[in-house]
Amino acid sequence: MHILLSNDDGYFSQGLTVLAEVLSALGTVTVVAPDAERSGASNSLTLDRPLMVRRAPNGFYRVNGTPTDCVHMAVTGLLDVSPDIIVSGINHGANMGDDTIYSGTVAAATEGYLLGIPSIAVSLVTRDSHHFETAAEVVATLVRRIQKNPLKQATLLNVNVPDVPQGALKGMKVTRLGRRHKAEPVIKTINPRGETVYWVGAAGPAADAGEGTDFGAVATGFVSITPLQVDLTHYQQLDVVSHWLAD
Numbered sequence: 659m660h661i662l663l664s665n666d667d668g669y670f671s672q673g674l675t676v677l678a679e680v681l682s683a684l685g686t687v688t689v690v691a692p693d694a695e696r697s698g699a700s701n702s703l704t705l706d707r708p709l710m711v712r713r714a715p716n717g718f719y720r721v722n723g724t725p726t727d728c729v730h731m732a733v734t735g736l737l738d739v740s741p742d743i744i745v746s747g748i749n750h751g752a753n754m755g756d757d758t759i760y761s762g763t764v765a766a767a768t769e770g771y772l773l774g775i776p777s778i779a780v781s782l783v784t785r786d787s788h789h790f791e792t793a794a795e796v797v798a799t800l801v802r803r804i805q806k807n808p809l810k811q812a813t814l815l816n817v818n819v820p821d822v823p824q825g826a827l828k829g830m831k832v833t834r835l836g837r838r839h840k841a842e843p844v845i846k847t848i849n850p851r852g853e854t855v856y857w858v859g860a861a862g863p864a865a866d867a868g869e870g871t872d873f874g875a876v877a878t879g880f881v882s883i884t885p886l887q888v889d890l891t892h893y894q895q896l897d898v899v900s901h902w903l904a905d
């Protein structure tokens with residue numbers, strides 16, 4: 659089995675390194691990852707300049723582009739063999755609810771899914787993450803499961819893992835995405851040259867976070883597994899908008 663790994667925290671990140679170590683027991687692992695942190699890159703492709711691929715001392719390919727660039731390039735020309743499965747992560751921090759819209763981690767997996775390859779995005783839910791082994795073992799379990807018994811439909815799974823030792827996990831729950839409150843305001847400050855600059859504010863706290871959601875599962879010690887789709891059509895609004903237009 660050929661496993662392609664990417665992430666949005668950069669090729670040097672601990673989460674990616676641990677994931678590569680653990681998954682190498684299951685097959686051939688190739689890593690193609692951004693050469694800098696690109697968290698929040700979403701599904702962006704670099705179209706205004708060429709991309710360069712360099713080889714890090716540990717064998718990882720590093721790219722001066724986005725997570726989506728990495729997976730797109732790996733599958734459409736860089737690699738001789740198409741991967742059987744793509745895993746993105748392990749992200750340093752949660753990707754739940756609205757985070758999935760902005761996440762480069764989720765985007766790298768989404769790109770694999772769009773190219774027809776089963777793909778998993780995995781995140782450890784605390785920023786000062788410690789238990790990457792826990793998340794890596796969860797992914798290994800899922801990869802073995804996909805290998806033995808593939809899902810009938812194209813697979814895009816968003817996985818969030820509590821930052822606890824493996825033995826402390828309560829189990830796995832299949833969830834829907836929750837929602838966050840509105841983001842915090844931008845932070846206005848002055849740079850050393852006296853110019854006004856702005857920092858994008860923090861994500862809002864969890865709002866829709868009860869039973870059945872990704873937030874709810876993780877808060878109660880379970881791994882959250884959300885199957886994602888890409889179709890953004892609001893089906894319930896099709897008739898509403900049609901009537902609105904006809905009026």
Ligand code: MN
Binds near residue numbers: 666667749750
């Ligand atoms: Mn990240």
